[in-house]
Amino acid sequence: MIAIDNVMLSDQVVEEQFVCDLTKCKGGCCEDGDAGAPLTKEEKKIVDEVFEIVKPYLTEEGLEAIRKIGKYEYIDEFGWVTPTIGGKMCAYGFRDKEGVIKCAFEQAYYDGKIAWKKPISCHLYPIKVTKTKTAELLNYEPREGMCSPACVLGQKLKVPVYAFLKEALIRKYGEDFYAALDQIAREYYLDKSK
Known part of the structure; x- marks a missing residue:
């Protein structure tokens, strides 16, 4: 789990890879x-x-x-x-x-x-946001089957979910939030040589 201010992100947001493949899912x-x-x-x-x-x-x-x-x-x-x-x-x-x-x-x-x-819920997909009294929880929730082409394309292009959603995450939480998330991802999740 990654915590930035009052936002909690599941590890999958940085560990998994995803790029929408509209030619295959047809915007399902x-x-x-x-x-x-x-x-x-x-x-x-x-x-x-x-x-x-x-x-x-x-x-x-x-x-x-x-x-x-x-x-x-x-x-x-x-x-x-x-x-x-x-x-x-x-x-x-x-x-x-x-x-x-x-x-x-x-x-x-x-x-x-x-x-x-468009609605931020659409822009952030496949991340779903759940609000609690004290935090927002961000979970990676692609649709099984329908989103499998996006997972394959993401792996092929080596694009983590959070990087694919950079524009949406900045729109919702701001540049500083995204910069902090990117730094955490690179230091603790993406740089396997450490």
Whole structure:
């Protein structure tokens, strides 16, 4: 376990290797789950603010789910989450011509229309964050089967999970946090010559 301030990271975050392989998984994490993407209170406000800008990226099925459920919903087990289409794909997802699920928020971000990339829970995947009264726990939780191509690609490229998620970790916890994590990883986990 690695502790940085009030954040506790499982050793797997630095020991395991992972790089998303969208050509193989087709963005399956956007439709394979128990609920939509978890949202923070702040992210709910952002969804409200950018919805009309993102709306043209949505599928008819996604729009219908949002009309029925709302832009987000509360589920006891998970808190606030994005709605899903029939309990499957996130209502904010769409398939590109190769069949890969893309995020409407992220596409609008890349198109320069909004400044918010996507929910931090999605950006941090395959790390899942659990909050306690005193800390945040970060665990590496790839989906068995679906994420195996990402594990293979990560091993081939020798990219630790935390390095693959550098942008997301900095977005959530800041540059200093990432620098401390990187130093710990290099000193205690990655440099086997010591």
